[in-house]
Amino acid sequence: MAKGYLTLVLHAHLPFVRHLDRPDRLEERWLFEAITETYIPLINMFEHLAQERIPFRMTMSMTPPLVQMLKDPLLQERYLHHLDKLIELSERELDYTGSQPHYHGLALMYYRRFRESREIFAERYHCDIVQAFKEFQEAGLIEIITCAATHGFLPILNVQPRTAEAQIHVGVEAYAKAFGRQPNGIWLPECGYTAGVDEYLKDAGIKYFFTDTHGITHADPVPLYNVYAPLVCPSGVACFGRDEETSKQVWSSKEGYPGDPDYREYYKDIGWERDMEYIRPYIHPEGIRVNTGLKYWRITGSSEYKEAYRPDWAQHKAALHAGHFLDNRIRQIEYLSTVMDRKPIVVAPYDAELYGHWWYEGPMFIDFLIRKIAFDQDIVEMVTPSDYLEEYRVNQMSLPAESTWGAQGYNAYWLNDTNDWVYRHLHQAARCMNELCDKYGHVYLDEEDQWLKRALNQAARELLLAESSDWPFIMRTGTMVEYAHERVHQHLASFMQLYNDLMKGQLNTALLEKLETENNIFADMDCGKYYLEEHVPVAEDIITDARARQ
Secondary structure, three states: OOOEEEEEEEEEOOOOOOOOOOOOOOOHHHHHHHHHHHHHHHHHHHHHHHHOOOOOOEEEEEOHHHHHHHOOHHHHHHHHHHHHHHHHHHHHHHHHOOOOHHHHHHHHHHHHHHHHHHHHHHHHOOOOHHHHHHHHHHOOOEEEEEEOOOOEOHHHHOOOHHHHHHHHHHHHHHHHHHHOOOOOEEEOHHHOEOOOHHHHHHHOOOOEEEEOHHHHHOOEOOOOOOOOOOEEOOOOOEEEEOOHHHHHHHHOOOOOHHHOOOOEOOOOOHHHHOOHHHHHHHOOOOOOOOOOOOOOEEOOOOOOOOOEOOHHHHHHHHHHHHHHHHHHHHHHHHHHHHHOOOOOEEEEEEEHHHEOOOEOOHHHHHHHHHHHHHHOOOOEEEOOHHHHHHHOOOOOEOEOOOEOOOHHHOOOOOOOOOOOHHHHHHHHHHHHHHHHHHHHHHHHHHOOOHHHHHHHHHHHHHHHHHOEOHHHHHHHHOOOHHHHHHHHHHHHHHHHHHHHHHHOOOOOHHHHHHHHHHOOOOOOOOOHHHHOHHHOOOHHHHHHHHHHHO
């Protein structure tokens, strides 16, 4: 019998980057690369493990914007075109590398992988890979949790409580619509917690969430079991804390596994190496070079010189690192089990895109880890937070500390001199949204004015999209800053147009229809549920409504 548990959590998120009139927007490649390099490899791995009847339990958050984009027919069509171009490029590379045996083998590897990706995406799941993850959840292999509606940063948005509540409730409803059940857990965007947020989670029917390590270790009162058992907030919602050791072994730029010299080099791609005339059909139409995903080199070292990638070496290292990771968990849990009166739980959360996109061998590492846990030992067992709460129904009550998993551990990454200007506009827009609902709430609830309902709902969508934490994050990183500014300005301007019209008692229906078509996220949203204080739904309402629509 196992002495303790490992909870592996993958947070899958991308901002809403659907551009109706611009099929060549570079930002849509974020989605396409994540599908090819992370989500499909994870599906492939889960399928093989299930076919071989290898037991495992994992947790994944899939945010509402990501789910919406994965299920969007326009983006599905554009992704297939993107994948077909990759297959075409890999076919050309087979000829290009014909006299270079090792590079030719790598070109063949990519050709086969892209063809397999197309078969999985188009043939097996009919372009809807959300269905794949849903099936894995229904089979009891993974637990999928939700997130705030547009990954809004709740510690700052909570200045306007109805706004923070709306982020949570819309996220829960979007999950119920996609997966046909109530989510047990939620990933707070950026692991951002502040006191009071858990009350909103309770109202939405959420049973647990995650914080960074210091959210637990600095809790009041001090936790008896550190991060190795959940706390229960005064609201009754459980809180799990990130284990620092597991984080360091993967995330650390100096000690983390992904930096090993034998792994594939992310930053060297044929999109930047081939002659322009050769590569032009496979990059941006304006001649902007981009990563294609065909990378023939390994990390090698810190210099610019890179040696050829050796898949067999990388596979060997992934197996060694999975063994090393598991050995550390065994020692960790064997010690903890001697000083705790319950089985410890080690929570290891990561961005899903780390596995496959940034760290090419990441899915292989997880696959080896799962197999080693199943066959090589009996100390560690994989569980989800729901499994743990089912086994241990009584846990210490304590109030977590305010925290995030960003640099320095608090709000500095999302509130600094690069992005602080955003929040005064978001707070003002939130006040305007409240004003609209106060003015039209009785009409919204009691009458069948569909144009009014649609206008209020679209105003709420524009506000939610402006609130995404991705925009201040991008501003802070210094990459794609112009795009982040564009998105905040665009959504706030659209919101204010709707607000001004509605406050004057008029409506530009052509503008409304245009915005509904362009920013079509949360198509079934009923903003009255979230912004009208007397009409906040309970969890049962959300799941009942979602099932009725399916």
